[in-house]
């Protein structure tokens with residue numbers, strides 16, 4: 736009887752060990768906002784700081800007024816630009832997986848609005864707003880595509896607050912997307928340090944340069960659906 740017990744004990748120990756080992760090695764990449772519940776008006780609920788990269792983000796974006804087809808197309812392009820920036824600025828640790836754009840809706844994680852001033856505003860862990868008036872930069876500067884690029888960088892800046900919990904760098908001399916006047920779309924060394932201390936599983940290449948990284952790595956194409 737005692738022998739049977741000990742045999743049972745050994746078997747139980749083996750099962751526990753197998754489960755433990757498979758949990759350790761079976762780390763699956765993280766996902767913020769899944770197909771069942773995309774990031775929406777309630778902001779970020781997941782505990783995402785310890786997720787294993789690459790962390791895919793799926794979200795709902797809303798245009799807070801009835802936009803015409805041309806504007807919707809430009810918003811789609813600006814989200815694609817944001818997807819490139821997010822993936823390359825984080826060296827593949829986080830990327831945009833899916834965005835559903837709802838016209839004439841405020842029930843969303845990203846709010847596209849016509850703001851009188853500023854490029855946008857955000858709360859740490861909360862939703863954020865970007866200014867679609869930036870799309871008019873094409874006409875003002877005479878450079879086609881300028882508005883899409885600046886709006887894409889504006890989304891990256893506000894996402895930097897909302898998801899990455901980075902502060903504004905206005906008034907500094909840093910070249911960083913968190914300091915829009917520096918006209919830079921990458922993160923500064925100080926932001927890199929902060930990101931690595933906050934996101935415990937993230938790794939950046941040594942002497943990181945976005946252009947070099949982009950030569951060797953592909954940015955996943957996001958699924959963008961306009962409704």
Ligand SMILES: [Zn+2]
Nearest residue numbers: 911913923926
């Ligand atoms: Zn910075």
